[in-house]
Amino acid sequence: MLCLPAFNIGAFCLPFVQSFLPAMGSVTACMFDVGNSIMCTGGTYAFVAEYTAASGSKKGIDLKSFAKRLITSPPLVAYVVMFILAVANIDTPPVILTLIEPMAKANTFVAMLMLGLLFHIEFKKEYMGEIFKLIGIRHIFAAVCAVIFYFVLPFDLVIRQTLVLLCFAPMSAVAPAYTGMCGGDEGMASCANSVSILCSLVVITALLAIMGLY
Structure with missing residues (x-):
C-alpha cells in the first residue's frame, strides 16, 4: 500500500524535466509534487x-495518533509550512535564498547520486511475483492517466508533456523505510523500488524520444 500511491518526483523526474523541457515544465513538476509529497x-x-494497528487491536483508527504521526514528519511539516507561506504570499527572505541557491543547483547531481546509493535488487522468488504485480498496477494506471493528461487536458503542450513523464515516475524513495516502520517487508519494498527505477528509466527515456524532446 505504501509503494503504490507515491511518486519519486524530486530525486528522479525533476532532473529529466529540467534537462529536456522549458522552465514551465519544472514549475508543473513542482506543483504536482506538492500534493504527492504531502x-x-x-x-x-x-x-x-x-x-x-487498528486491524491488530480491532479498536479502530486512533485519530490522535494519526495526527501525531503527521505533525512529527519533518518533510511533511516543511511542505505544509512552505505551502502556507506561498498561499499567504509571504516571500522568503533573500538571505535564505542566497544560502540555499548552491544546494538547489546541485539537485540533479545529488538526486542521481541518491538513486545510485538506494539501488538494490534481490532476485528472490517470493519477491518477484508480488513486485511485478505492483509494477504492473502502477504502469497500467500511469498509462491511463498519461493518455488523459496528454489528449484531454486543455493546457499548454509543455505542461501536458511534463505530466506524461511524471505519471511514470518510480516509487517514492522513502516508501521502503516507511514500510519497515509499519512492520512490512522492507527488503521487498526496497527491491520493488529499485525495479521501478529501472522501469521508469526505460519508459521515460522512450517517452522523451517519442515526444521529440531529445
Missing part, C-alpha cells in the same frame, strides 16, 4: 500505520 512523506504512512 502523501509520500507522511500522509500515506500515517494512514497505513494506523490502519495496521
Whole structure:
C-alpha cells in the first residue's frame, strides 16, 4: 500500500524535466509534487500505520495518533509550512535564498547520486511475483492517466508533456523505510523500488524520444 500511491518526483523526474523541457515544465513538476509529497512523506504512512494497528487491536483508527504521526514528519511539516507561506504570499527572505541557491543547483547531481546509493535488487522468488504485480498496477494506471493528461487536458503542450513523464515516475524513495516502520517487508519494498527505477528509466527515456524532446 505504501509503494503504490507515491511518486519519486524530486530525486528522479525533476532532473529529466529540467534537462529536456522549458522552465514551465519544472514549475508543473513542482506543483504536482506538492500534493504527492504531502502523501509520500507522511500522509500515506500515517494512514497505513494506523490502519495496521487498528486491524491488530480491532479498536479502530486512533485519530490522535494519526495526527501525531503527521505533525512529527519533518518533510511533511516543511511542505505544509512552505505551502502556507506561498498561499499567504509571504516571500522568503533573500538571505535564505542566497544560502540555499548552491544546494538547489546541485539537485540533479545529488538526486542521481541518491538513486545510485538506494539501488538494490534481490532476485528472490517470493519477491518477484508480488513486485511485478505492483509494477504492473502502477504502469497500467500511469498509462491511463498519461493518455488523459496528454489528449484531454486543455493546457499548454509543455505542461501536458511534463505530466506524461511524471505519471511514470518510480516509487517514492522513502516508501521502503516507511514500510519497515509499519512492520512490512522492507527488503521487498526496497527491491520493488529499485525495479521501478529501472522501469521508469526505460519508459521515460522512450517517452522523451517519442515526444521529440531529445
